Amino acid sequence: MKDSQAPSQSEVTPRMRLSELGSLWFDEIENNGRAGRRTIDGYRDTYDRVIAPALAGLRLNEISTGRLDRFLKDVAADHPATARHSKIVLTGILGLAVRHDALHSNPIRDVGAIKIASKDVRALSTKDVKKLRVAIRKWQDAPDHQGRPRASDLIDVLDIFLATGARIGEVLAIRWQDVDLEVSPPTITVSGTVIMEKGRGTYRQDHPKTKAGFRTVKLPPFALKTLLRKQASEHSGPEDMLFPSSTGTVRSPHNFRRQWRDARSGSGFEWVTPHVFRKSVATLIDHEYSSKQAAAQLGHSGTAITEKHYIAKAADSPDVTDALEQFGE
Template identity: 80%
Template sequence: MSPRPPLPLGTWGKISRKKHSNGRWRAATRYRDTDGITRTAEAWGTSGAAAERNLVTSFQDRQAPTSSEISRNTRLSELSDLWFDEIENNGRAGRRTIDGYRDTYRRVIKPALAGLRLHELSTGRIDRFLKNVASEHPATARHSKIVLTGMIGLAVRHDALHSNPVRDVGPIKIATKDIKALSVNDVQKLRTVIGRWQEDPTHQGRPRATDLLDVLDIFLATGARIGEVLAIRWQDVDLEAEPPTITISGTVVMEKGRGAYRQDHPKTKAGFRTMKVPPFAVQTLRRKQAVEQPKPEDVLFPSSTGTVRSPHNFRRQWRDARAGSPYEWVTPHVFRKSVATLIDQEYSSKHAAAQLGHSGTAITEKHYIAKASESPDLTEALQKFGKEPPPHPERTSG
């Protein structure tokens, strides 16, 4: 006779009822926990049916004994602390990314969901929450979805939940913005605007108000991010190479309580790159080197006190310099898009992605390359669709 097969995980056998001398009823059964161990489970009630109902209800919230501090009854507020501790320590996210996650949780997620237990975070509830946020702020809703996916993913890894309810919520649509880039002609006009602002006597005494054109040259020569440009040290510049090069090996980040500092690696792994520098930027670098006599560890564009320059401060100076001009829409990131667009036109999107430090062309093509308003001259190829000229009739001799 073969042994009786064990109960499936999370199920129970026949429930017995018994009335005790105090008038209350006890319902009991054998329950196989999710750790594989079968245990006796019981519940009490004013009647046999009530006791059985209470017992069955208790199975819905039952959690197998575990060493994990996360269970399906853990509140999202508690889970968030554990998740932030994890991403702080595993090194997979940068300082700015983590600060952004914390800000989104504090402002958006916490007021609406922090008090809920994990088993109460259904797909429907999260879907309604995200749609409500998206009605006013689609980008914030998408960022909230990323944060919630990570947090609840931690609970799934600890077996507190069987699946991540965020995975099945509806998509969050964000309107696609047209990519705006500067043409070569635009860049020359913008140089004139910035040059006049720098030459204005009222700006001469302002800290770092006279090097905006130099920073602009490095933006246009590299297509690097603002934090990457402000993190370039003279030891990252090789003016003796042929042609000269700049290596992007770090970025400037902002941290609460610490301010701006140089992070010794770029935003992404693909961001670590060495680029050949065009002659106009080489000329700028040689002039700066001759005038400033910098040390190798000095950054190219320091703050007024010689420390790492804050991207926030640079953006403020840049806004002042272009104010009132036709180029008020131009931010430092526009130069990155302008470089990508020009390289794509002259070479390919693959070359543009490599210059920008992207691991592939998808991001470059979607977010950085402006679509040409005028198509190339393809008339020779398209002419093949035209009608063939009629053959000349053969002449007959008379």
């Protein structure tokens, strides 16, 4: 009774339903510019598909930590990653209620931890890359694939993946004006990414996924050869995409992934996705230089994410060979 009758200067009240608060929160993050388009679409998908069916009709004063804990545990039983993403969305929505004094504290703060089994980072070795090139080139040269739209440039895209460590959206967003072949070594500036948005289709966003993602990377000689060959054969203009669609527009990551799956089928490298190239670049740079330089190459703001999710490492034992030598004859 006290909560329902208490006057409020805000439109957010304890009696408001989660569905109404959710709409206000999505309006807020749409307008404040702090989240990218893909992030917001991901939040909406999780809300509509997972959260709304279970919680949308509840009023804020009915949402307790225990209720949220049970909900997230039920989701996590089959889909732990979805449960963790749901927790992120609910934290944001209910945080809005706290800011408007409709809740004294965020009830999701004390729910149990959601554990996701960690996966070992798997990366390509230099020997793997050589074998993979042979398999992809064989697929490209097969008579069945001659003349298919963009079927002849998979090796070229692979070269830029391996030369930059860039994300698939960043590689497909490269324009010729982002390439500088006159300097030594030549460079590519990662200045955008490809976005697929409902109602708008596929387009080039004029900034990468993160602020640290805006970077200029130096290219190894094999990438220079690839780009010089492409430049000589295609006569593209500065505004043209480095890897366009069959109609000369921005290329869809979905379409590229579909073609990549066809090309790698039966090769023994079915596990290799475009993101594996990013991990392979990070692993090699870490081995040859350091995780700090690997993070800079990938466009990470620090080394923590790089070391945890992108670098494949075997556990190194200490050098105790002098002591063990005592066991010898």
